[in-house]
Amino acid sequence: MKTYKYPTKEMWKKLIERPSEDFKNIISGIQPVLDAVKSDGDNAVCEFTLRFDNISINEFLVEEQLIADAEEEIPVKLKSAIDKAYENIWKFHKIQVQEEPVIETSPGVFCWRRNVAIEKVGLYIPGGTAPLFSTVLMLAIPARIAGCLQIIICTPCRKDGYIHPAILYTAYKCGVNTIFKVGGAQAIAAMAYGTQSIPKVDKIFGPGNQYVTAAKQKVAQDGVTIDMPAGPSELAVIADETCNPAFVAADLLSQAEHGTDSQVMLITMNEPVARSIEFELQSQLRNLPRYDITAKAVKNSKIIILQNIDEAMQFVNLYAPEHLILVVKDYKSLIPKIVNAGSVFLGNYSPESAGDYASGTNHTLPTNGFARSYSGVSVESFVKKITFQEINADGLKNIGPAIEEMAKHEGLDAHKNAVTIRTKNRIK
Amino acid sequence: MKTYKYPTKEMWKKLIERPSEDFKNIISGIQPVLDAVKSDGDNAVCEFTLRFDNISINEFLVEEQLIADAEEEIPVKLKSAIDKAYENIWKFHKIQVQEEPVIETSPGVFCWRRNVAIEKVGLYIPGGTAPLFSTVLMLAIPARIAGCLQIIICTPCRKDGYIHPAILYTAYKCGVNTIFKVGGAQAIAAMAYGTQSIPKVDKIFGPGNQYVTAAKQKVAQDGVTIDMPAGPSELAVIADETCNPAFVAADLLSQAEHGTDSQVMLITMNEPVARSIEFELQSQLRNLPRYDITAKAVKNSKIIILQNIDEAMQFVNLYAPEHLILVVKDYKSLIPKIVNAGSVFLGNYSPESAGDYASGTNHTLPTNGFARSYSGVSVESFVKKITFQEINADGLKNIGPAIEEMAKHEGLDAHKNAVTIRTKNRIK
Numbered sequence: 001m002k003t004y005k006y007p008t009k010e011m012w013k014k015l016i017e018r019p020s021e022d023f024k025n026i027i028s029g030i031q032p033v034l035d036a037v038k039s040d041g042d043n044a045v046c047e048f049t050l051r052f053d054n055i056s057i058n059e060f061l062v063e064e065q066l067i068a069d070a071e072e073e074i075p076v077k078l079k080s081a082i083d084k085a086y087e088n089i090w091k092f093h094k095i096q097v098q099e100e101p102v103i104e105t106s107p108g109v110f111c112w113r114r115n116v117a118i119e120k121v122g123l124y125i126p127g128g129t130a131p132l133f134s135t136v137l138m139l140a141i142p143a144r145i146a147g148c149l150q151i152i153i154c155t156p157c158r159k160d161g162y163i164h165p166a167i168l169y170t171a172y173k174c175g176v177n178t179i180f181k182v183g184g185a186q187a188i189a190a191m192a193y194g195t196q197s198i199p200k201v202d203k204i205f206g207p208g209n210q211y212v213t214a215a216k217q218k219v220a221q222d223g224v225t226i227d228m229p230a231g232p233s234e235l236a237v238i239a240d241e242t243c244n245p246a247f248v249a250a251d252l253l254s255q256a257e258h259g260t261d262s263q264v265m266l267i268t269m270n271e272p273v274a275r276s277i278e279f280e281l282q283s284q285l286r287n288l289p290r291y292d293i294t295a296k297a298v299k300n301s302k303i304i305i306l307q308n309i310d311e312a313m314q315f316v317n318l319y320a321p322e323h324l325i326l327v328v329k330d331y332k333s334l335i336p337k338i339v340n341a342g343s344v345f346l347g348n349y350s351p352e353s354a355g356d357y358a359s360g361t362n363h364t365l366p367t368n369g370f371a372r373s374y375s376g377v378s379v380e381s382f383v384k385k386i387t388f389q390e391i392n393a394d395g396l397k398n399i400g401p402a403i404e405e406m407a408k409h410e411g412l413d414a415h416k417n418a419v420t421i422r423t424k425n426r427i428k
Numbered sequence: 429m430k431t432y433k434y435p436t437k438e439m440w441k442k443l444i445e446r447p448s449e450d451f452k453n454i455i456s457g458i459q460p461v462l463d464a465v466k467s468d469g470d471n472a473v474c475e476f477t478l479r480f481d482n483i484s485i486n487e488f489l490v491e492e493q494l495i496a497d498a499e500e501e502i503p504v505k506l507k508s509a510i511d512k513a514y515e516n517i518w519k520f521h522k523i524q525v526q527e528e529p530v531i532e533t534s535p536g537v538f539c540w541r542r543n544v545a546i547e548k549v550g551l552y553i554p555g556g557t558a559p560l561f562s563t564v565l566m567l568a569i570p571a572r573i574a575g576c577l578q579i580i581i582c583t584p585c586r587k588d589g590y591i592h593p594a595i596l597y598t599a600y601k602c603g604v605n606t607i608f609k610v611g612g613a614q615a616i617a618a619m620a621y622g623t624q625s626i627p628k629v630d631k632i633f634g635p636g637n638q639y640v641t642a643a644k645q646k647v648a649q650d651g652v653t654i655d656m657p658a659g660p661s662e663l664a665v666i667a668d669e670t671c672n673p674a675f676v677a678a679d680l681l682s683q684a685e686h687g688t689d690s691q692v693m694l695i696t697m698n699e700p701v702a703r704s705i706e707f708e709l710q711s712q713l714r715n716l717p718r719y720d721i722t723a724k725a726v727k728n729s730k731i732i733i734l735q736n737i738d739e740a741m742q743f744v745n746l747y748a749p750e751h752l753i754l755v756v757k758d759y760k761s762l763i764p765k766i767v768n769a770g771s772v773f774l775g776n777y778s779p780e781s782a783g784d785y786a787s788g789t790n791h792t793l794p795t796n797g798f799a800r801s802y803s804g805v806s807v808e809s810f811v812k813k814i815t816f817q818e819i820n821a822d823g824l825k826n827i828g829p830a831i832e833e834m835a836k837h838e839g840l841d842a843h844k845n846a847v848t849i850r851t852k853n854r855i856k
Contacts, residue, residue: 092531288842339547342814350817358831371812388771388774399782406785413718
């Protein structure tokens with residue numbers, strides 16, 4: 001890890017910079033994929049699956065029986081773990097969208113919002129190096145709580161033509177029975193435009209490699225909504241002498257193992273603490289199966305020594321990390337000072353991996369500085385709020401003059417007339 | 429208006445099609461504007477303001493005194509109208525973001541979300557043919573309720589170098605004192621990248637012409653968030669024999685006057701009703717000051733005769749209109765059947781223009797079919813919800829095994845270790 005001691009504010013701007021991801025080349029490469037799926041549907045999806053994944057497939061839909069049977073295929077211990085995580089995630093998400101009262105803004109003018117689930121949603125579940133069944137939980141649970149009518153999953157199949165049973169079981173547990181064995185940019189295109197067998201959806205969710213991410217960006221310009229822009233995963237830790245260095249080291253490594261482009265940052269006001277954490281980190285690193293990836297990410301990661309906790313909070317807010325761990329004295333008093341972060345972990349016993357899997361919070365979070373303006377995925381991501389108004393004749397009499405006056409001054413006479421004609425010709 | 433009698437479902441797909449907006453040419457035209465503002469800042473903004481708007485200006489910031497004084501410059505009647513609208517919009521929006529409780533998902537595992545305002549927001553207010561002070565209300569009020577720290581407005585000035593006092597007064601009323609006299613793509617670029625005098629913001633809101641819309645689309649790919657993709661305004665009315673044809677005609681015209689590309693659709697199960705509305709519409713149209721624009725939009729608008737109210741609801745949900753007016757028998761029973769719409773107006777005394785100005789609901793709404801997946805602007809648009817978790821040692825003991833098991837099966841051993849190291853080395 002590179003250490004920066006008391007960097008200047010000018011230097012801060014450099015330190016928070018993410019590696020710029022240039023999607024231009026990738027997008028020009030995937031554009032033909034998107035176009036072909038749009039025009040040729042299933043045939044194009046088959047062709048690209050053969051070309052990119054080296055898998056010959058012509059029936060994408062996973063048989064429902066296979067989904068129902070997956071329960072028997074996975075270890076009992078894993079099934080219990082998924083069930084436990086399911087329970088916590090459901091508990092945390094189920095309170096997220098509440099009905100609001102009807103507001104009588106003026107006498108006779110009644111306004112309200114209604115939560116209506118997005119009808120058709122598509123969840124992309126990566127299956128590359130590992131089956132990300134945890135992401136099924138994080139997307140399918142809020143979709144179900146929202147009440148989406150049609151929930152589909154696209155996920156690449158293994159070389160043997162099957163989907164990992166942990167993904168199938170998790171989908172089954174979440175009540176999602178429509179799973180297509182399609183991955184990559186072609187899966188995103190299929191959900192965006194629809195094919196003979198894969199339905200077009202209103203919104204696409206889920207992480208993926210750079211092709212998937214670029215395809216999501218591209219279809220988002222073409223009338224389909226996506227959950228959020230995606231980038232490499234990030235973690236910032238603020239630690240002081242109250243931290244357990246071995247715990248912090250483990251957290252930094254858990255982030256670093258995601259990929260060589262993972263963003264890992266340790267901020268502390270105490271240099272000996274930094275040194276202890278680094279020592280622990282190097283010793284834990286040696287034993288990791290994903291050593292190569294993790295060691296590279298560690299090399300790019302940063303230790304930043306700052307003067308005091310106020311500076312540390314300022315720095316973190318400027319950085320706007322996806323994940324933020326606070327292991328400092330009196331961390332609760334710092335909560336109101338957190339302005340930009342995706343998900344925050346407090347104290348020595350709240351590892352970031354708890355939020356990734358089983359504490360209940362969502363792990364689909366804003367990266368790349370988008371924590372400044374985006375929230376993580378929640379039930380709200382699967383709902384739109386439609387406004388309603390019911391105005392009675394007296395109500396229109398109350399607010400009519402204001403509408404007429406404002407419309408007149410905005411030069412919109414027909415808007416004004418829509419009120420005038422009603423107040424003049426009141427139905428008895 | 430063109431009438432379609434009992435169109436087939438195949439035909440429905442054609443009827444709901446929006447005119448495709450090809451931004452490619454516009455984007456290639458504005459790209460140099462965005463690039464120049466990014467690299468040259470204020471100088472570039474000056475240059476483009478002179479070139480496009482023919483206004484020579486080098487101080488963009490409106491003096492605070494001018495903003496405070498605007499109250500005296502506008503008619504008393506207009507001031508009262510704005511004040512009335514302000515009050516209703518504030519009332520409707522102030523309840524929109526509620527704190528959620530802390531959830532103990534498992535014993536010792538505490539999770540919650542905190543509403544945190546987006547720090548810096550930029551509101552674009554068009555000033556072209558008319559000063560859209562109503563949009564100031566619709567954006568600045570939720571921004572203030574959310575608690576955004578920095579709220580700036582960009583709006584083009586008049587030929588005389590001043591901003592219309594109705595815009596200044598409305599901003600003042602809403603507590604926004606940072607107003608820049610800049611419009612067009614250069615204003616969007618300035619807020620996206622920052623210049624010497626105009627700060628970079630985290631999220632850009634507001635409507636605009638096609639250059640503004642294209643610029644927003646473009647900067648959204650460059651790390652800045654925007655409120656929503658924009659398209660021409662839309663209205664669908666479902667009317668039956670309980671409607672007042674003159675009222676419906678006035679509503680259709682109020683939508684049509686927005687622009688020649690406005691989308692206006694009347695759906696009814698009763699042909700004589702359609703004819704009466706059309707008759708009223710033609711007679712009201714003749715007297716409108718914006719006759720030319722409105723007549724063109726009317727020519728492109730559609731009357732669709734369907735078999736029954738169920739079909740009408742299906743059609744409207746497929747269309748997903750920005751605005752929907754229901755003037756049919758027993759309209760309340762139809763509310764649960766509305767799946768895709770931005771804002772809904774119920775009964776004979778709820779004209780769409782009420783929602784545009786003063787009933788309290790927001791008028792920044794999803795167009796172009798985005799009502800399938802987007803909500804209109806609300807306080808939520810100015811807030812992100814940060815998740816927090818605080819797990820104690822017992823809590824981690826409870827959920828630790830699930831995390832370890834899941835991480836292991838996803839091949840992420842460092843994630844597993846972050847739990848194991850804690851459960852094995854519990855601090856006393």
